Amino acid sequence: MKKILVTGGAGYIGSHVVKALGEAGYTVCTYDNLSTGNRWAVLYGDLVEGDLADREKLRKTVTDFAPDAVMHFAAGIEVAESVSNPLKYYHNNTANALGLLEVLRQCGVGRFIFSSTAAVYGIPDTIPVNEEAHLLPINPYGASKMMTERFLSDLAFADPGFEYVALRYFNVAGADPQGRIGQAYKNPTHLITRALKTAKGEFDKLQVFGTDYPTEDGTCIRDYIHVDDLASAHLAALSYLLAGGASDVFNCGYGSGYSVKEVVDVASKVTGLEFRVEEAPRREGDPPALTADNCKIIESLDWTPRFNDLEYIVQTAWDWEQVVAQLETVRGRYLGRNGFSLNGFEVYF
């Protein structure tokens, strides 16, 4: 079976893709510095704990594993943080991607799948936005990913042995329905996770950033895609590349969106809990509305989304929050220890 190296495979999206790869029978190796990822999230294959900036370790991992393709997730993902700390994003997302590509080409690896983002579009002229739209990111996060897309396109043009797929993610949410993996950041900023953690009582209120946008209810609209559908898009892209497909770029979203207020209503319904919601000023770097034209990926990659249902997305995220609560209770009991085994998983702190 083909061997796939996954950078950032211990993180939220990467771990769901590792799960899908493992279930499909691929041999997987995760390379992750565990800065935001977790050892227990890697359900299949080996985990090499390493930083992308550590070229020697990276080169040794690539040489030893000899992957048929690489999927690159390891990156920062928060728009607001990228505005306040742009160099972190240009370092982690852009410079490290360049270093990874250099190592891969030195080692003869020529198939690459890149986690890009809808943030490369900035504020598109029309939505749903398609892949031909101009790339005019309005925050450093989007710019950091756009630059990597440019590296990839130039490299594929210059090097006949290199082909890539860049997947532009819209708003990824939800969790493994079996409750094994999900978002586990220390200080989450994404809307759905933030709303659910507020319902749980971890935050005293949910702020709605901007209620004067030119949308129907004045709040921002986003295209929320379940993480397992995003994972299946990666497998479709991988099959395409391994079958000799040419380099290309695809949107990953459902094609329609929900406003912040609509998401908050669904979070209240799913949790059955009232929580405090406060109107707040706009957040820097937020486009008013962003939804995907997904015709290209559906037609070219034979991808069929299965979970286009906001209630299902929020429900799986809420179920995961219950698992997190149990882990935190156990963690309290075992304070002082580095790790333990739970349901067959090694859990480390």
Ligand code: UFG
């Ligand atoms: N929001 C709130 N309150 C919060 C958190 C978010 O009102 O506490 C709002 C934001 O202002 C935005 C919307 O909810 O209008 C969604 O915000 P998220 O932080 O959940 O997600 P972003 O749209 O900022 O970014 C995400 C990913 C990016 C991706 C982008 C594409 O982090 O990787 O979606 O739309 F590029």
